[in-house]
Amino acid sequence: MSLFTPRSRQLPEATEGGVETDGTPGETAEAAPGKSGWFGWRGRWPRAARGVTVGTSVLAAVLVLGALLMPNRLDRMNLQAFLRLPVEAILLAGLLLALPRRPRRVTAVVAGVLIGLFTLVKFLDMGFRQTLARPFDLVFDWILLDDATDFVRESFGRTGQVLAVTGAIALAVAVLAACTLAVVRLTNLLVRHRPTALRGTLVLGIVWIVCFTLGVQFGGVPFATKGNTQFVANRVQQVRDGLFDAKEFEKLAAVDAFAQTPPDQLLTGLRGKDVLFTFIESYGRVAIDDPSMAPEIDATLQAGDSRLKAAGFSSRSAWLRSPVTGAGSWLAHSTFLSGLWVKNQQRYRSLTTGDRATLTSYFQKTGAWRTVGIVPGVRKAWPEGKYFGLDHIYDSEHLGYQGPYFSWTPVPDQFSLEAFERLEHGRKNRDPIMAEIILASSHNPWSPIAHMIDWDRLGDGSVFEQIKKEGTDPKEVWKSSQRVRTEYRKAVQYSLDSLTEWVERYGNDDTVLVFLGDHQPVPTVTGGDTNKDVPITIVARDPKVLDRIADWGWTEGLKPAGNAPEWGMDTFRDRFMTAYAK
Numbered sequence: 047m048s049l050f051t052p053r054s055r056q057l058p059e060a061t062e063g064g065v066e067t068d069g070t071p072g073e074t075a076e077a078a079p080g081k082s083g084w085f086g087w088r089g090r091w092p093r094a095a096r097g098v099t100v101g102t103s104v105l106a107a108v109l110v111l112g113a114l115l116m117p118n119r120l121d122r123m124n125l126q127a128f129l130r131l132p133v134e135a136i137l138l139a140g141l142l143l144a145l146p147r148r149p150r151r152v153t154a155v156v157a158g159v160l161i162g163l164f165t166l167v168k169f170l171d172m173g174f175r176q177t178l179a180r181p182f183d184l185v186f187d188w189i190l191l192d193d194a195t196d197f198v199r200e201s202f203g204r205t206g207q208v209l210a211v212t213g214a215i216a217l218a219v220a221v222l223a224a225c226t227l228a229v230v231r232l233t234n235l236l237v238r239h240r241p242t243a244l245r246g247t248l249v250l251g252i253v254w255i256v257c258f259t260l261g262v263q264f265g266g267v268p269f270a271t272k273g274n275t276q277f278v279a280n281r282v283q284q285v286r287d288g289l290f291d292a293k294e295f296e297k298l299a300a301v302d303a304f305a306q307t308p309p310d311q312l313l314t315g316l317r318g319k320d321v322l323f324t325f326i327e328s329y330g331r332v333a334i335d336d337p338s339m340a341p342e343i344d345a346t347l348q349a350g351d352s353r354l355k356a357a358g359f360s361s362r363s364a365w366l367r368s369p370v371t372g373a374g375s376w377l378a379h380s381t382f383l384s385g386l387w388v389k390n391q392q393r394y395r396s397l398t399t400g401d402r403a404t405l406t407s408y409f410q411k412t413g414a415w416r417t418v419g420i421v422p423g424v425r426k427a428w429p430e431g432k433y434f435g436l437d438h439i440y441d442s443e444h445l446g447y448q449g450p451y452f453s454w455t456p457v458p459d460q461f462s463l464e465a466f467e468r469l470e471h472g473r474k475n476r477d478p479i480m481a482e483i484i485l486a487s488s489h490n491p492w493s494p495i496a497h498m499i500d501w502d503r504l505g506d507g508s509v510f511e512q513i514k515k516e517g518t519d520p521k522e523v524w525k526s527s528q529r530v531r532t533e534y535r536k537a538v539q540y541s542l543d544s545l546t547e548w549v550e551r552y553g554n555d556d557t558v559l560v561f562l563g564d565h566q567p568v569p570t571v572t573g574g575d576t577n578k579d580v581p582i583t584i585v586a587r588d589p590k591v592l593d594r595i596a597d598w599g600w601t602e603g604l605k606p607a608g609n610a611p612e613w614g615m616d617t618f619r620d621r622f623m624t625a626y627a628k
Contacts, residue, residue: 103235106228111135113161113225114274118171118181121574126265131254133272139247142233143240154233158226164274165221167281177568178372179576184281185288186390190373197454197490202521288392295393298386299402304623309412315594315626317414317478320471321558323406324483325379326541327423328490328534329563331365331579332572334605339535346539347605350546354585354604357550359557360592362600363583365612371566371578373490375423378564378580378615380404383434383482385619398430405619407435409480416476420445420466420483422457436482440469449507450514452487457507458496459487459544464504467552478556488541490568492533493520498543501551527570534571546604549585559585560622581606582618594625 114132117123138157142150170182199207236243256262258270304312333343354361368378369389380388380397383404388394403411410417417437421428424441431439442456445465452458457465462485470479487496494517496510503509523529549559563580566572583604586592598621601607613621 103231106231109224109228110161110232113165115271116165116168117273118168118277119175120172126267129264130267130269130271130273131250131257132274133254133258133270134274136247136251136254138229139236139243140251143236143243143247150233150237151230154230155226158229159222161229162222162225164277165225166218168277169217169221175569178370178374179566179569179572179574180371183288183390184285186392189391288390291390292392292396295386295396299384299397299400302385302403303620304408305403307627311627312408312412313414313623313626316558316591319556319558319588319591320479320481321409321415322479322481322483322560323383324485324545324559324561325375325382325564326485326538326545326561327375327488327564328567329488329538329541329580330368330371330566330572331577331581332566332575333535333538333563334581335608336531336573338531342535342539343542344605346542347603350542351604353546353550357553358587359549359553359585360587360589360602361583361585361604362592362595362598362602363581363604363606364598364600364610365579365606366562366582366615366618367612368563368565368578368580368615371572371576372568373565375484375564379482379484381615382562382564382618385616387614387616398433404434405622406480406482407433408623410435410437415478415480416470417480418466418470418482420462420481422447422455422462423484423486423489425456434482440465445469447507449510452494452496452510452514452517453491453520454489455486457486458510459485459541460496460498460501460547461504461507461510462486463544463548464501467548471552485541485545487544488534488537491520491524492530492537493518493523495533495537495540497540498547501547530570534567542604553585553587555587557585557587558591559583561585579612580615598625 111132112128114134115128115130117127142153142157145153167182167184170187174180174182174187195207195211198210202210254270258268258272262269333339334347351361366382369381369387370377377388377390377394380386380394383406384397384402385405386393386397386402388397406417409415417435419431419434419436419439421431421439422442422445424431424439425443428439428441445457445462446468447457447461447465449458449461462483466481466483470476470481494514496513496517499509499513518529518533523533545559545561549557553559560582562582565580566575566578569575583606584592584595584600585604599611601610
């Protein structure tokens with residue numbers, strides 16, 4: 047070799063300072079392992095530095111693979127879920143190896159951010175599945191995050207809310223930063239070991255194709271997965287469906303069989319009656335069917351049935367299918383009253399800003415009833431109340447209650463019903479009443495809960511101070527799913543007892559009570575059951591009222607039979623109005 051041969055021709059093309067590059071002219075190594083680190087510690091402790099370098103790279107690989115393989119639901123979080131080969135990791139590695147330096151760096155950062163965002167959406171899915179038994183909706187559910195913070199504050203205090211929000215923000219930032227840094231680090235590692243990385247990527251690609259084609263599984267889980275690709279495809283379709291849903295809902299809302307019916311021909315079969323539509327929060331089918339709760343709930347329903355029969359009342363019961371589960375009571379209420387399937391916040395806003403008549407507004411339209419709302423769960427402005435055709439609304443601030451909150455519940459059910467008697471039903475020389483009543487004591491978190499006391503002791507509600515002190519602590523209750531189920535069952539029993547005792551005490555020949563659950567409770571109580579049925583019951587002393595629904599085939603009594611009719615909640619309005627328009 048000549049002594050005058052240029053130095054650049056004496057060095058291997060793909061090395062620089064002992065670090066492999068991709069051979070691109072003018073490119074230098076993207077990460078030089080020779081850096082001394084802070085205060086020169088790498089030079090002082092080379093073995094430790096080597097260990098930190100290897101350990102950090104391993105952690106980066108674990109983080110990226112974990113993010114790609116992590117399911118979006120807790121019931122699928124197991125070892126098998128992480129013993130898979132994601133095609134997205136193979137494709138990303140191939141792309142990064144093929145790109146020049148600058149595009150590669152940009153791609154690595156973008157890929158890291160996207161993986162972080164996918165991970166955050168998966169976390170949201172987990173939370174929503176645990177609460178609403180469905181994944182997070184990228185179009186409609188952002189508003190529910192604000193409601194979630196309000197729920198935390200009302201259940202666990204202002205400190206709990208601040209800690210929860212701060213923790214959520216810190217987690218989001220940490221996930222995005224960690225995923226981005228991990229992908230950048232792994233990219234540098236691939237470049238430094240390009241030949242090995244290329245061979246490894248090719249081998250893994252072949253393995254993935256073979257395993258995917260043959261359907262290889264371990265523990266019943268496919269080894270070769272394209273789960274993130276499907277995850278993204280599902281979300282794109284979800285967004286597309288959400289954007290087109292508004293037009294579809296407008297078409298449905300425009301069709302109303304009673305829109306042209308003269309007021310004097312509406313609800314003629316109920317003229318002179320006090321009609322009370324009462325929603326019991328979270329009163330779902332699980333309360334009646336679940337073996338761990340059924341005996342106590344059955345006893346409560348039987349006792350209520352006996353009291354009502356002794357007072358001359360009869361009842362019929364069946365099932366309705368709610369559009370929601372776990373939460374979203376207002377969507378269930380508006381579905382029941384409007385006769386439309388109100389499954390998301392966009393539909394709710396469209397409904398309440400439109401001119402679609404509801405069951406309650408039709409009562410108002412007749413001019414034969416004073417329409418009122420007893421809504422103790424409302425603690426701030428509720429402009430939608432006018433849409434529902436209510437002449438007067440009594441929220442938590444206008445029921446005369448001076449007692450304590452029970453976690454989320456501002457007013458115990460027994461007091462709400464007594465307030466309704468005092469403010470409206472018990473007034474002399476009044477018009478017939480149509481009331482929408484919300485019983486909120488069975489609202490999550492079911493701790494602490496009130497219990498029945500003598501109606502004459504209710505006063506201004508101060509008596510509940512001691513009852514709350516004697517109650518359970520929600521932070522302790524929610525450490526055990528069995529305790530949660532027990533407290534849920536007690537809360538439902540309290541709501542049912544409050545209602546049946548009120549009818550026994552204050553009901554008369556003109557009382558017509560329609561009470562129902564709005565949705566099933568959270569999956570912690572249902573055990574993951576996807577059934578959305580809720581009980582519905584009609585109670586009346588006048589036999590003519592129940593005669594009009596004799597052909598519905600409903601079960602006699604307060605407890606619907608297992609094979610009782612099951613209707614969509616959106617079908618009730620028209621069936622009810624048809625039955626009582628004859």
